[in-house]
Amino acid sequence: MGKIKGAIVVDTDRCKGCGLCVVACLQDVIVMADKKVNVHGYPYVEPGSNADRCIGCSACGIVCPDGCITVYRKRMED
Amino acid sequence: MNQNNIISPENLVYAKPELMNDTPMHYCAGCSHGVVHKLVAEVVSDMGLEEKTVGVCPVGCAVFAYRYLDVDWQEAAHGRAPAVATAIKRVWPDRLVFTYQGDGDLACIGTAETIHALNRGENITIIFINNAIYGMTGGQMAPTTLLGQKTSTCPYGRDPELHGYPLKMTEIAAQLDGTCYVTRQSVDTVASVRAAKKAIRKAFESSMAGKGSSLVEIVSTCSSGWKLTPVKANEWLREHMLAYYPKGDLKDTTDL
Amino acid sequence: MEKQEVTLMKGNEAIAYAAIRCGVDGFFGYPITPQTEIIETLAQLKPWETTGMVVVQAESEVASVNMVYGAAGAGKRVFTTSSSPGVALMQEGISYMAGAEIPGVIVNVQRGGPGLGTIQPSQSDYFQATRGGGNGDYNVIVLAPSSVQEMADFMDLAFTLAFKYRNPAMILSDGVIGQMMEKVVLPPYKPRRTEEEVKRECPWATTGRSAGRQPNIITSLELKSEVMEQRNLALQSKYRQIEEAEVRFDTQQLDDAEYMIVAFGSAARIAEKGMTSARKRGMKVGLFRPITLWPFPKKQIAELAQGKKGILVVEINAGQMVQDVRLAINGRLPVEHFGRLGGIVPDPEEIVAALETKLIKE
Numbered sequence: 001m002g003k004i005k006g007a008i009v010v011d012t013d014r015c016k017g018c019g020l021c022v023v024a025c026l027q028d029v030i031v032m033a034d035k036k037v038n039v040h041g042y043p044y045v046e047p048g049s050n051a052d053r054c055i056g057c058s059a060c061g062i063v064c065p066d067g068c069i070t071v072y073r074k075r076m077e078d
Numbered sequence: 079m080n081q082n083n084i085i086s087p088e089n090l091v092y093a094k095p096e097l098m099n100d101t102p103m104h105y106c107a108g109c110s111h112g113v114v115h116k117l118v119a120e121v122v123s124d125m126g127l128e129e130k131t132v133g134v135c136p137v138g139c140a141v142f143a144y145r146y147l148d149v150d151w152q153e154a155a156h157g158r159a160p161a162v163a164t165a166i167k168r169v170w171p172d173r174l175v176f177t178y179q180g181d182g183d184l185a186c187i188g189t190a191e192t193i194h195a196l197n198r199g200e201n202i203t204i205i206f207i208n209n210a211i212y213g214m215t216g217g218q219m220a221p222t223t224l225l226g227q228k229t230s231t232c233p234y235g236r237d238p239e240l241h242g243y244p245l246k247m248t249e250i251a252a253q254l255d256g257t258c259y260v261t262r263q264s265v266d267t268v269a270s271v272r273a274a275k276k277a278i279r280k281a282f283e284s285s286m287a288g289k290g291s292s293l294v295e296i297v298s299t300c301s302s303g304w305k306l307t308p309v310k311a312n313e314w315l316r317e318h319m320l321a322y323y324p325k326g327d328l329k330d331t332t333d334l
Numbered sequence: 335m336e337k338q339e340v341t342l343m344k345g346n347e348a349i350a351y352a353a354i355r356c357g358v359d360g361f362f363g364y365p366i367t368p369q370t371e372i373i374e375t376l377a378q379l380k381p382w383e384t385t386g387m388v389v390v391q392a393e394s395e396v397a398s399v400n401m402v403y404g405a406a407g408a409g410k411r412v413f414t415t416s417s418s419p420g421v422a423l424m425q426e427g428i429s430y431m432a433g434a435e436i437p438g439v440i441v442n443v444q445r446g447g448p449g450l451g452t453i454q455p456s457q458s459d460y461f462q463a464t465r466g467g468g469n470g471d472y473n474v475i476v477l478a479p480s481s482v483q484e485m486a487d488f489m490d491l492a493f494t495l496a497f498k499y500r501n502p503a504m505i506l507s508d509g510v511i512g513q514m515m516e517k518v519v520l521p522p523y524k525p526r527r528t529e530e531e532v533k534r535e536c537p538w539a540t541t542g543r544s545a546g547r548q549p550n551i552i553t554s555l556e557l558k559s560e561v562m563e564q565r566n567l568a569l570q571s572k573y574r575q576i577e578e579a580e581v582r583f584d585t586q587q588l589d590d591a592e593y594m595i596v597a598f599g600s601a602a603r604i605a606e607k608g609m610t611s612a613r614k615r616g617m618k619v620g621l622f623r624p625i626t627l628w629p630f631p632k633k634q635i636a637e638l639a640q641g642k643k644g645i646l647v648v649e650i651n652a653g654q655m656v657q658d659v660r661l662a663i664n665g666r667l668p669v670e671h672f673g674r675l676g677g678i679v680p681d682p683e684e685i686v687a688a689l690e691t692k693l694i695k696e
Contacts, residue, residue, distance in 0.1 A: 007084040018108030018308040058092035065112025067094030150540035153553035162404030194393035
C-alpha cells in the first residue's frame with residue numbers, strides 16, 4: 001500500500017508569523033523560524049526538523065490568512 | 079524520499095488563490111480578513127465568475143480589499159455598501175455583486191442600508207465580518223462588542239446601562255422576507271474555514287440565481303483590538319464570541 | 335417641417351419623461367416635496383417594461399445618492415432627484431462621486447430653508463450646489479433651468495457633460511419650475527447604450543474585469559499624500575478645463591442697457607418681466623441669465639457689464655450668487671442684491687422698485 005507524503009513551501013516574505021498554521025498542523029511540521037525576521041520585519045514560519053512528517057493535508061494553508069503556504073502531496077510507492 | 083521530489087506542480091494540492099494577487103495585505107498578523115478574502119477569491123474562481131464579479135468594499139479594515147483580489151471593485155462610503163451594491167446589481171443583473179463589510183460599517187452606520195437592501199430582496203450577497211470592535215480606528219466599541227468586553231471607548235467593559243446591548247444583525251436579517259440565505263460562520267479552524275467557504279458559495283449561487291438577498295456573517299478575530307495573540311484570539315472567539323453569536327444557518331429558502 | 339410633439343406638463347414630469355427618452359438606465363430616489371412627481375411619474379410610466387430603465391425607491395436620500403455612485407461607477411447613466419434638505423443629505427455621496435470621478439446626475443428642486451424650512455420655492459441652495467457642498471476641494475457642474483422646456487432639455491445635457499468629464503452634474507431647479515405647467519417639446523427617443531457601448535465609453539467602469547485588463551477600481555481613497563496631491567491637482571486641472579469650455583448663459587436686451595439684472599432659474603423668469611416693465615418706464619435695463627452656475631460665467635458678466643452703470647442680482651435667497659457677480663465685477667460697478675425669503679417668490683414690480691431704490695436713484 002502506498003504512503004501519502006507531503007511538503008510545504010512557505011512564502012517567508014509574505015508571512016507575518018501569526019502562528020495559526022503551527023497550531024493547525026497536526027504533524028508538528030511547522031515552526032517559527034528562530035530569531036529571524038523577513039524583509040517586512042515580521043517573524044515567519046518554516047518547515048522544521050519534522051518536515052518529513054508532512055502528509056500534505058493543507059490545514060496550514062487553509063488557515064493561513066495571508067496565503068503564504070503552498071502544499072504538495074504525493075502517493076509514494078513502497 | 080526527499081521533500082524536493084514532492085514539490086512539483088503535478089503534486090500541488092493547495093496554494094494562494096489565483097485571484098489573490100501578490101500585494102502584501104495590510105492586515106495584522108492572524109487577522110480573519112485574510113482567510114475570508116481567500117475564500118471569496120476561491121469561490122469566484124470555482125464558479126468561473128472572474129469576469130462577472132463586482133465587489134463593494136466598506137470603510138473599516140477592509141477598505142483596501144480592492145488591492146488584493148483581482149476583480150472589479152467599488153469603495154463605498156461608510157455603511158453605504160449595500161446601497162452601492164443594490165444599484166450595480168440592478169443595472170447589471172447578470173453580474174455577481176457582493177459587499178464585504180465589518181460590524182461598524184454594517185451594523186452601525188449602515189444599518190438602514192443593510193436592512194433595506196436585504197428587505198428588498200436585492201440579489202446580492204453581504205459578507206459581514208463581525209469581530210466586535212472597530213479595527214481600523216484602533217479598537218473602539220462596536221455595535222457587536224460583547225457585554226463586559228473592554229475597548230478603548232468602553233475601557234471598563236461594555237456596560238448595557240451606558241452602551242446598550244450587542245446587536246445581532248444576522249438574527250434581524252433572518253426575519254426579513256427579502257433574504258433567502260442567512261448564516262453565521264467562523265474561520266478559526268480548518269473545518270470552520272471549509273464550512274464558511276460552502277456558505278459563501280451557496281450565497282453567491284443564490285445571488286446569481288436571483289433567489290434574494292444573502293447574508294454570510296463570519297465571526298472573526300481582531301487580535302490587535304482584543305490585545306491577544308492570534309492563537310489566543312481564536313480561543314477567545316470560541317469561548318466568548320460563539321457563545322453570544324452561535325454558528326449555523328439561520329435561514330435557508332434557496333433549495334440549493 | 336416635421337411636426338413637433340408639444341405637450342403640457344409640470345417641470346417635474348418633464349424630468350421623468352425626458353429621462354426615459356434620453357436613454358437613462360436608472361433612477362434612485364426618495365420622496366420629498368416639491369419634487370415627488372418625478373418618482374411618481376416614473377412609477378406610473380413603468381420604463382422598466384419599455385426601455386429597461388430601472389426605478390428604485392430608496393430608503394433615504396443617503397442611499398439614493400450612493401446607489402447613483404454604484405450604478406454610475408458601473409458605467410450606467412443614472413440619476414437621483416430631491417429637494418434641498420434631501421440634497422443636503424446627499425452631499426456625502428456627491429463628494430465621493432467627485433473624488434472617484436463618477437458621472438452621476440442629481441436634480442435639486444429647491445425649497446426654502448434652513449432646516450426643514452418650507453415646501454415653498456427658493457434658490458437658497460446656490461452655495462450648496464456651487465461651492466462643493468460636501469467635504470474636499472471639488473466642483474459639480476450645475477445647470478439652472480428656467481423653464482419646463484429646459485428641465486427636459488437639461489436631462490440629456492447633464493448626462494453628456496457628466497460623462498464627458500467623469501464628474502457629477504446637478505440640475506438646480508426650484509419649486510416654481512418643478513410645479514409649474516408649460517408647453518414642452520420632449521426630446522426624441524434615444525436607445526439605452528448596449529453593454530459594448532458602455533464598455534467602450536467607460537473603460538474605467540466596474541462592468542466585471544474582462545480577460546486581459548486590470549481590475550477597475552472606483553475609489554476616492556488614497557493615503558499617500560504625494561499621490562493624493564497629484565490626484566487633487568488633476569481634478570483641479572479638469573475643473574479649469576470645464577470652466578474654459580462649458581460656460582452657458584443667455585442675455586436679453588443688454589446692448590443698449592444702462593443697468594444689468596443678473597438672475598438664474600425661476601428668478602430670471604420674473605426678472606424678465608421686471609425688465610420689460612422697467613423699460614416701459616424708460617429705464618434701460620437688460621438681463622444676464624447664467625445657465626451654468628458652475629462653471630460661472632464670470633468673464634462674460636465682466637465683459638458685458640462694461641459701460642453699464644450698475645448691476646442688480648435677483649435671487650430667491652438672501653444673497654448668494656451676488657458674491658460671484660461681485661467677484662466677477664471686482665469693484666468696478668455697484669452690484670446690489672434683491673431677494674425674497676421663506677418661500678416667497680418676488681413680484682416683477684418689486685424688482686423694478688429695487689432697481690430704482692438700490693441703483694438708479696444713486
